[in-house]
Amino acid sequence: MQNILMFVxxxxxxxxxxxxxxxxxxxxxxxVVSGYGNITKEQSIMNTxxxxxxxxxxxxxxxxxxxxxxxxxPTTFYPEIHGKEGLGPIRPPSNLKxxxxxxxxxxxQIVQQYKRNLIIVGVGRLTDLALPxxxxxxxxxxxxxxxxxxxxxxxxxxxxxxxxxxxxxxxTIAADSVMEKxxxxxxxPLNITNKAIITPDVIEFIAKNSTSPFKDLIKPAFDFYxxxxxxxxxxxxxxxxxxxxPLSALTNPDMVKYIPKRVRVELxxxxxxxxxxxFRPKPEEVKGEQLDWIGMEMDLQQFILDFIEIFMSAKxx
Numbered sequence: 001m002q003n004i005l006m007f008v009x010x011x012x013x014x015x016x017x018x019x020x021x022x023x024x025x026x027x028x029x030x031x032v033v034s035g036y037g038n039i040t041k042e043q044s045i046m047n048t049x050x051x052x053x054x055x056x057x058x059x060x061x062x063x064x065x066x067x068x069x070x071x072x073x074p075t076t077f078y079p080e081i082h083g084k085e086g087l088g089p090i091r092p093p094s095n096l097k098x099x100x101x102x103x104x105x106x107x108x109q110i111v112q113q114y115k116r117n118l119i120i121v122g123v124g125r126l127t128d129l130a131l132p133x134x135x136x137x138x139x140x141x142x143x144x145x146x147x148x149x150x151x152x153x154x155x156x157x158x159x160x161x162x163x164x165x166x167x168x169x170x171x172t173i174a175a176d177s178v179m180e181k182x183x184x185x186x187x188x189p190l191n192i193t194n195k196a197i198i199t200p201d202v203i204e205f206i207a208k209n210s211t212s213p214f215k216d217l218i219k220p221a222f223d224f225y226x227x228x229x230x231x232x233x234x235x236x237x238x239x240x241x242x243x244x245x246p247l248s249a250l251t252n253p254d255m256v257k258y259i260p261k262r263v264r265v266e267l268x269x270x271x272x273x274x275x276x277x278x279f280r281p282k283p284e285e286v287k288g289e290q291l292d293w294i295g296m297e298m299d300l301q302q303f304i305l306d307f308i309e310i311f312m313s314a315k316x317x
Contacts, residue, residue: 002250003028003114005107007065008243009037009124010047011082012225017123017243018048019214022055024310026251029057030118031110035065037125037170038078039086044124047085049099050092054213061110064101065128069171076170081228088224090217107132108140115143119250122149122178123243125167130174133181146184148246151175152263152275153190154294164273165190168265172272176265185292187263188245189275192256192298196245198307199238200226206311218311241307248306249295255302258293262286 004027008014014037021027034048035041045062052058068075085091111118120141122129126149132140141147151167152175158164168175179185200223206212207219226239249256261277277294278284 001026001028003030003118004121005031005110007033007122007124007128010034010044011038011086012088012221013241013243014123015047015087016241017247018051020244020310021247022057029060031061033063033065033128035128036067036075038082041065041067043085046092046096047087049096061106062101063106069127070173083224088221090221111143119145120147121246125170126174126178127171130177138181147182148186148250150188150243150246156191163271169273172265172267179263179265183289187292188295192295193242193245194240195298195300196240196303197238198241210312212311248303252306255299256295257297259296260291261294262290263292
């Protein structure tokens with residue numbers, strides 16, 4: 001079993017990723033950092049608390065993320081894709097108001113508690129991942145085994161601008177800082193996560209047959225998300241669950257093929273948020289520790305089967 005600390009912004013695909021992690025017997029969720037992104041920081045925390053409550057895992061600490069990017073610029077939310085509260089039409093119950101939430105120091109405590117036996121999974125904006133480097137210095141995450149991050153795009157269009165993917169575009173300063181300072185990064189960009197399409201019939205099957213604590217939640221949330229994607233990508237047969245990919249890849253190491261490259265993020269201007277790597281036949285030499293593992297190909301069938309298996313197994317800890 002692998003210990004993971006998750007960084008989320010609790011929109012639909014983040015939430016389904018957290019559900020997957022809580023159900024997967026190969027993963028031990030030791031904390032969830034919940035911040036702004038698809039929705040506000042406050043709503044993100046409520047959604048995270050709701051999912052942990054449904055799973056019977058209120059023992060997992062929730063760490064409050066931040067309300068916006070390092071630049072201080074206004075944050076753009078996406079209610080048309082994730083719903084006003086992040087779970088499509090679902091609203092967390094009002095009795096979640098007194099949720100126990102930790103501050104950023106808890107991140108470092110968890111890293112020290114699971115020294116060299118912890119993987120960070122980042123599926124939201126990267127601001128919260130960048131902050132420990134700023135507050136505690138370059139060695140903040142030196143005892144973390146690996147980072148599994150959903151973000152960026154290579155050889156495909158972005159999803160918020162022609163070049164940029166949402167997680168990196170929302171805070172380019174944080175994204176570039178994390179890509180430079182973190183070590184052993186496995187990156188899952190749009191070129192593979194766009195293909196991680198789950199169809200409505202799969203969700204219908206899970207909702208009808210699973211004993212998962214999320215079975216009544218997953219279909220309405222997914223259906224809302226799918227309706228949004230049908231407007232964004234006419235003719236699409238399902239919705240891509242971008243944020244499940246890093247978790248599925250972590251527990252199925254042969255599912256994704258990688259290429260080692262140093263990744264940087266464009267900070268400003270029309271290309272802000274664009275991920276950059278040297279794909280020339282003879283790239284500039286880069287030190288081994290600066291190389292990131294970019295996901296370039298994914299076994300879609302394996303992803304779908306894994307997704308179904310985890311949600312049908314409904315194992316809780």
